[in-house]
Amino acid sequence: QVQLVESGGGLVQAGGSLRLSCAASGRTFSSYGMGWFRQAPGKEREFVSRVSRSGGSTYYADSVKGRFTISRDNAKNTVYLQMNSLKPEDTAVYYCAAGRPGATNYLEYDYWGQGTQVTVSS
Numbered sequence: 379q380v381q382l383v384e385s386g387g388g389l390v391q392a393g394g395s396l397r398l399s400c401a402a403s404g405r406t407f408s409s410y411g412m413g414w415f416r417q418a419p420g421k422e423r424e425f426v427s428r429v430s431r432s433g434g435s436t437y438y439a440d441s442v443k444g445r446f447t448i449s450r451d452n453a454k455n456t457v458y459l460q461m462n463s464l465k466p467e468d469t470a471v472y473y474c475a476a477g478r479p480g481a482t483n484y485l486e487y488d489y490w491g492q493g494t495q496v497t498v499s500s
Contacts, residue, residue, distance in 0.1 A: 384473065392464060392465055392498055395461060398474075412476055414457075415472070425482045429450050430479050432452075447459070459472070476488060
């Protein structure tokens, strides 16, 4: 069992930055691939980024590539999402998830946080 708690969301102007954190409980954190997803009102949950168990491999959705950076610290049981050059279309609730390494489909993630709101004003 893994419990995930996100933090770091908020309101930021376009072009600004935010850093999301996701703290995990349990001693099996490093056995999971970790991902970030987001869901805007009226839209489906979409994949944002994922990181491998060791942190050595990352992958991004085209919409955030070059602007967002995912990382993890297995000693701290935490995964991060550094978001730069934010755009109004990045506005959504952001979720971290633990699941199959390499997965980009939300159905392949077993554990989810409660989400943190990110709002980017124009």
